[in-house]
Each structure stands twice: as structure tokens, then as C-alpha cells.
Amino acid sequence: MTTTTAESSCVSAVEASVCPRCARKGREYFWYLHLYEFDVDRAREFTSDGREPVEVEEESVRLSMVGCEMDDFHLDHVNPSIPGIIAHVFYTTEQGEQIHGHVLIDGNHRAGRCLRDGLPYFAYILTEEESRAILLLSPGMPSKRKPKPQAEAVAS
Ligand SMILES: [Zn+2]
Numbered sequence: 100m101t102t103t104t105a106e107s108s109c110v111s112a113v114e115a116s117v118c119p120r121c122a123r124k125g126r127e128y129f130w131y132l133h134l135y136e137f138d139v140d141r142a143r144e145f146t147s148d149g150r151e152p153v154e155v156e157e158e159s160v161r162l163s164m165v166g167c168e169m170d171d172f173h174l175d176h177v178n179p180s181i182p183g184i185i186a187h188v189f190y191t192t193e194q195g196e197q198i199h200g201h202v203l204i205d206g207n208h209r210a211g212r213c214l215r216d217g218l219p220y221f222a223y224i225l226t227e228e229e230s231r232a233i234l235l236l237s238p239g240m241p242s243k244r245k246p247k248p249q250a251e252a253v254a255s
Pocket of ligand 1: 115118119120121122172173174176
């Protein structure tokens with residue numbers, strides 16, 4: 100006769116108390132497509148000035164989550180009523196064309212939760228100026244450009 104332990108019957112459910120995402124402490128940064136790095140804490144400072152969050156269209160929520168690291172088990176631990184933060188991103192193609200986009204830099208799991216549960220999702224929008232201010236790294240960032248390219252020896 101075999102006994103079934105509670106542990107083995109719900110292996111996929113992760114308690115918030117043991118969730119690695121919930122356990123993350125310290126300053127938060129958001130990496131986008133391995134090209135951009137945003138200072139999320141600074142973004143939160145900007146958006147705590149009393150501005151109103153806007154409702155994000157479902158399609159935009161879906162698109163903004165492309166390329167994000169998502170842990171499904173963490174979705175139940177987040178509060179979907181806390182707005183996310185959307186920043187502007189700028190990218191110059193090899194042809195010199197400037198592309199302007201938006202990226203959800205905070206609240207990706209809350210967005211995922213809203214999509215899953217069919218809830219409206221809200222986010223604060225940073226201004227272009229704020230978006231540049233919180234950008235720590237981006238392709239073509241003038242200050243990071245070296246006068247002479249070194250031999251590429253990047254280990255990742
Ligand atoms: Zn969690």
C-alpha cells in the first residue's frame with residue numbers, strides 16, 4: 100500500500116515563501132532583448148509623482164512581454180492591481196532609420212497574470228526624457244561608444 104504525500108501531489112505549485120522571484124531583493128534592473136538595461140527603481144521614483152496609470156490594450160500587453168523572462172509559478176504571487184511601468188525605447192537601424200517603441204520594464208508578471216485571468220492591466224508611462232534618464236545601457240548609446248573598436252572577445 101502506498102501513501103501519497105501532499106508534496107508529491109502538487110509539485111507544480113510553488114508557495115510564495117519559497118519562490119525565487121519573491122525572494123529577490125535589492126535594486127531592480129530590467130534587461131530588454133539583452134540590449135537595453137533600465138533602472139527600474141529610478142523609474143518607480145518618477146512614476147510615484149501622482150500621475151495616472153493608463154489601461155494597456157491586451158495586444159500591447161502581449162507584445163510587451165515578448166522576450167521577457169517569465170516564471171509562471173510566480174503569477175499567483177503578484178498583485179495585478181499594481182500598475183506596471185512603460186518606457187520609450189529608441190533604436191537606430193543600420194540604414195539609419197530611427198525606430199521608436201515602448202517596453203514594459205516593470206510588472207511583467209502582473210501583466211501575465213492579467214492576461215491569464217482576463218483582467219484589465221494598467222501601467223504608468225514614462226516620458227521620453229525619463230526613459231532616457233533610466234536607461235543604463237543601450238545600443239548606440241554615445242557615451243558607451245568606443246573611438247576605436249577593440250577585437251571582440253566577449254564571453255557570455
Ligand atoms: Zn513569487
